Amino acid sequence: MEESEPDFQFISKEDIPSCKQDGLDIKLIAGSGFGMTSPLEVLSPLFMVDIYSEKDNKIDIAGQVEGEIAIVVVQGKANDNDTILEAGTMLISKTENECYLNISAGSRVLLFGGEPLPEERFLHWNFVSSNKERLKQAADDWKNKLFPKIPGDNSYIPLPE
Numbered sequence: 001m002e003e004s005e006p007d008f009q010f011i012s013k014e015d016i017p018s019c020k021q022d023g024l025d026i027k028l029i030a031g032s033g034f035g036m037t038s039p040l041e042v043l044s045p046l047f048m049v050d051i052y053s054e055k056d057n058k059i060d061i062a063g064q065v066e067g068e069i070a071i072v073v074v075q076g077k078a079n080d081n082d083t084i085l086e087a088g089t090m091l092i093s094k095t096e097n098e099c100y101l102n103i104s105a106g107s108r109v110l111l112f113g114g115e116p117l118p119e120e121r122f123l124h125w126n127f128v129s130s131n132k133e134r135l136k137q138a139a140d141d142w143k144n145k146l147f148p149k150i151p152g153d154n155s156y157i158p159l160p161e
Contacts, residue, residue, distance in 0.1 A: 001043045002130060008150050011040050024059060024103070025052040031114060033065035046114030053103040061099040067115040069093040076107025085109075125160055 017036035018027045028036040031047030047065045053076075061069060070092050071078065073085045079102045085091055093099045093113075103109060119130050127142075129135040141147060142159050 006148060009040055015039055023053060023055050023057050044114060044117060047112060049111040050108065051103065051111065052108045053105060055105045057103050059101050059103060061101060061111065065111060065113070068113040069099055069111060070113050071101060072110045074108040074110055077104040078102060078107055078109050
């Protein structure tokens with residue numbers, strides 16, 4: 001599916017699966033986890049979870065999601081007992097599928113990851129490919145505004161250098 005046509009999916013916030021668990025608001029944006037499955041169509045075994053904590057809290061991620069896990073603090077603070085994470089920082093779990101996370105009151109964290117793909121991937125901004133030349137072509141196409149527009153959206157975000 002790497003060379004499939006560009007696609008845009010809209011999922012209303014009411015249709016995003018969510019649950020409350022011990023003072024945590026958990027929303028499953030993509031994939032499967034925490035006993036839920038997102039309606040967003042994904043083409044690989046991935047997940048993205050938005051967690052907001054009203055109070056100081058601890059969450060056991062073990063068994064809730066599958067694969068490699070990255071943690072990004074969007075607002076507030078979190079820690080894994082060894083590393084303190086401030087807003088804007090990311091932690092990659094050293095142990096697949098196992099992770100305890102302490103989340104400070106008023107904090108929001110994103111969990112994302114999944115099972116690794118079998119072949120190597122290269123990343124440039126929002127573009128991912130197994131072919132470096134194709135990745136460069138996508139970046140050039142974006143700079144030259146050759147991507148199709150989303151109906152009703154005329155915004156453009158320049159490619160970061």
